Amino acid sequence: MDHPELRFGAGLTDVPGKWPVSSSETVHSTGRVISVRRDTIEPSGGEAFVRDIVVHPGAVGVVALDDKNRMLLVRQYRHPVGYRLLEPPAGLLDVQGEQYQLGGERELWEETGTKAANWRILVDAFTSPGMTTEAIRIFLARDLSPADEAYTRLHEEADMETVWAPLVEVVGAVLAGHLQNPILVMGALAAWTALNGPGFDSLRPADSPWPAKDL
Template identity: 45%
Template sequence: MSSDEVTDVIDPRPARRLDVPFQGFVVDMVSDEVDLGEAGGIVRREYVDHPGAVVVVALNEDGDVLLLRQYRHPVGAFLWEAPAGLLDLDGEDPHVAAARELAEEADMNAASWDVLLDLLPTPGGSNEAVRVYLARDLTPVPDDERHTREAEEADMVVVPVPLEEAAALALAGRLHNAATIAGVLAAAIGRASAWETLRPVDSPWEYRKN
């Protein structure tokens, strides 16, 4: 097999829903019976049913990426992350959701948008799909239009970090948010190739659930 043949392919196995042992405000836990064919047989698989998310690698005119410091209760840690949010509105354009999250979390608008990459962060335990955007040509959101942040976002800190330094922080184990690390490294690779790796914002996204 050549490298030209290495690509992910959507090809779901026959399955039936057995149970939904937990229904949450954002995500559900589901249990399916899956037919893997003669080799794998019939198996039961439990996983998180997730609406998906968008992440924004926002670069300012100096080439700095905007990182946010936010508390994440499941891991009990303050993490530095790119602006991000759930796709919890059925049918919403993910690009629109990404622009809203950038404005709400970083107080920035962007005139230039591209797709950096698409991720399945934990495909063994969740159907969450994540699209990571590159946002450039940033301008501040007017003071009277800024979002009032609450809960974990109330004391959020926004810091511009040179892209190369952010990539080094990721490789040094000082950043841990998976989508942020992937986005920062993809942006560093993209800039080194004169942005030939970028895709249009309306590029197909087969793994998006809604």
């Protein structure tokens, strides 16, 4: 069954409208991934207020499906939550000037030794827009094959294991509360919706712009 409301989004869209900032300073920097910026915001017709913002380089995630619609996952230790989570291949956009798709290709290779010939965009998301600039683009990758060379993993990644699971089972585990990685949750539900709605060919091309992120 076709779902035109899924295909065209029913005209729903976020709208830009950045409020003026009268002052901004970096109050903490790790020198690694994040820093904390303190902005004083001047809303029109209202009182000024201060917000601390976690500045983040952004990330990419990859929902990689084989020809049987099995999803390629990795199990990785995540110290802040004390769990070994099942996740799609994903990582930071920490290479200067790297485009989203190239970041996705790199993460898929580094974490699973896999490459893909067919790329589409599943989801663009601000992970926690009330407190961080972190934004993530989640791709759908298909037509998978082994990469030409292996990547040496370090730290948490050295302990990763690869898991193949049918997409329908991943979605079921998400809805049952068994899988909690946000990239997996967003990506699996979006892939399932596309598969059972307008189809994967309706998804945006991999090089589509992200106007909200580029403001």
